[in-house]
Amino acid sequence: MKIGNIDLGERPVLLAPMEDVTDIGFRLLCRQMGAAMVYSEFVSSDALIRLVNKSLEKLRVCDDERPVAVQIYGKDVDAMREAARIVVDHARPDVLDLNFGCPVKKVAGKGAGAGLLQNVPQMLSIARAVVDAVPGTPVTAKTRLGWDMNHLIIEDLAEQLQDCGIQALTIHGRTRSQMYTGEADWEPIGRVKRNPRIHIPIIGNGDIATPERARECFDRYGVDAIMVGRATFGRPWIFREIRDYLDGKPASTEGIDWKLDVLRQQVLTSVERIDEYRGILHVRRHLAASPLFKGIPNFRETRIRMLRAETVADLFGIMEEIRDILHSSPNSIPPHAEQNNYEL
Numbered sequence: 001m002k003i004g005n006i007d008l009g010e011r012p013v014l015l016a017p018m019e020d021v022t023d024i025g026f027r028l029l030c031r032q033m034g035a036a037m038v039y040s041e042f043v044s045s046d047a048l049i050r051l052v053n054k055s056l057e058k059l060r061v062c063d064d065e066r067p068v069a070v071q072i073y074g075k076d077v078d079a080m081r082e083a084a085r086i087v088v089d090h091a092r093p094d095v096l097d098l099n100f101g102c103p104v105k106k107v108a109g110k111g112a113g114a115g116l117l118q119n120v121p122q123m124l125s126i127a128r129a130v131v132d133a134v135p136g137t138p139v140t141a142k143t144r145l146g147w148d149m150n151h152l153i154i155e156d157l158a159e160q161l162q163d164c165g166i167q168a169l170t171i172h173g174r175t176r177s178q179m180y181t182g183e184a185d186w187e188p189i190g191r192v193k194r195n196p197r198i199h200i201p202i203i204g205n206g207d208i209a210t211p212e213r214a215r216e217c218f219d220r221y222g223v224d225a226i227m228v229g230r231a232t233f234g235r236p237w238i239f240r241e242i243r244d245y246l247d248g249k250p251a252s253t254e255g256i257d258w259k260l261d262v263l264r265q266q267v268l269t270s271v272e273r274i275d276e277y278r279g280i281l282h283v284r285r286h287l288a289a290s291p292l293f294k295g296i297p298n299f300r301e302t303r304i305r306m307l308r309a310e311t312v313a314d315l316f317g318i319m320e321e322i323r324d325i326l327h328s329s330p331n332s333i334p335p336h337a338e339q340n341n342y343e344l
């Protein structure tokens with residue numbers, strides 16, 4: 001599957017953009033684990049054009065993580081056009097992605113993100129303006145099925161975005177009104193893919209948490225790629241699990257020690273790239289949600305301690321306790337730990 005000239009291979013699995021999660025360290029880790037492409041968290045176009053430092057920092061990418069997509073959001077055509085140029089100048093991303101799906105009030109309520117599902121002409125103007133502004137960079141978009149169940153517009157919208165020059169479309173199988181409730185509905189995603197007028201790659205997203213479901217999404221809905229978000233929390237090796245399964249290879253993810261070491265590496269990378277206090281804050285919530293710890297007797301208390309840890313020594317101390325528990329009672333880990341304990 002290709003986006004522009006970027007070849008992502010057969011049935012690629014992508015890391016979803018996630019605010020405060022998909023920073024450079026996590027993206028690198030997920031690439032090492034087999035993600036075919038990774039996305040930055042969304043960056044505000046309004047902040048970028050004011051050259052706000054915190055937002056410019058989010059544009060930092062490194063060559064080892066390529067191919068990488070940087071995502072921007074906003075409701076204003078001029079700001080999005082200008083922000084797109086800034087992103088390309090600063091980060092030279094392999095792909096520039098437009099966020100037309102964020103449901104949270106502070107974004108959608110102001111007419112950006114999923115708010116643009118209520119103003120399609122504006123969304124299309126943004127798409128056209130950005131495509132024109134960065135001619136050497138493929139521009140893609142990520143959106144939802146529609147604003148609510150009475151406005152499931154994705155089938156028409158996909159064609160309209162394609163006509164604007166968008167080079168791939170990611171569809172999260174929920175409406176804005178659903179936020180993250182209920183189950184993602186992949187049927188409309190499949191219908192977009194089957195539309196003979198659609199020739200751009202369609203990337204399906206929503207609720208993929210097992211290799212079996214990943215394959216089903218490819219087989220049943222015919223999508224060109226899938227994108228995984230929440231299931232990566234505390235389980236970055238999910239990319240390897242899915243990859244092995246799709247490629248018909250024996251599982252290469254190793255035992256408890258290997259997985260704990262991957263999580264330790266995630267902590268160290270986060271701390272190295274930020275600082276100890278903020279680096280720990282950044283990862284501990286996701287670590288505590290790891291499916292690796294599911295089923296450990298009386299884990300609640302240990303989990304609370306993890307969520308309160310403020311130093312690497314504290315966090316690693318708790319992880320070593322967990323290692324001992326897991327080794328002394330291997331039956332406490334479900335053979336295929338699939339769901340993490342993350343709640344929005």
Ligand SMILES: Cc1cc2nc3c(=O)[nH]c(=O)nc-3n(C[C@H](O)[C@H](O)[C@H](O)COP(=O)(O)O)c2cc1C
Pocket residue numbers: 016017018019020021040041042071099101102142172205206207208227228229230231344
């Ligand atoms: C913590 C969090 C932050 C997110 N931030 C973004 C974002 O910045 N841009 C975006 O397009 N989607 C964002 N999303 C949505 C995800 O990319 C994805 O569409 C959604 O979680 C559904 O996929 P999943 O079921 O695999 O998690 C976010 C989701 C979560 C849970």
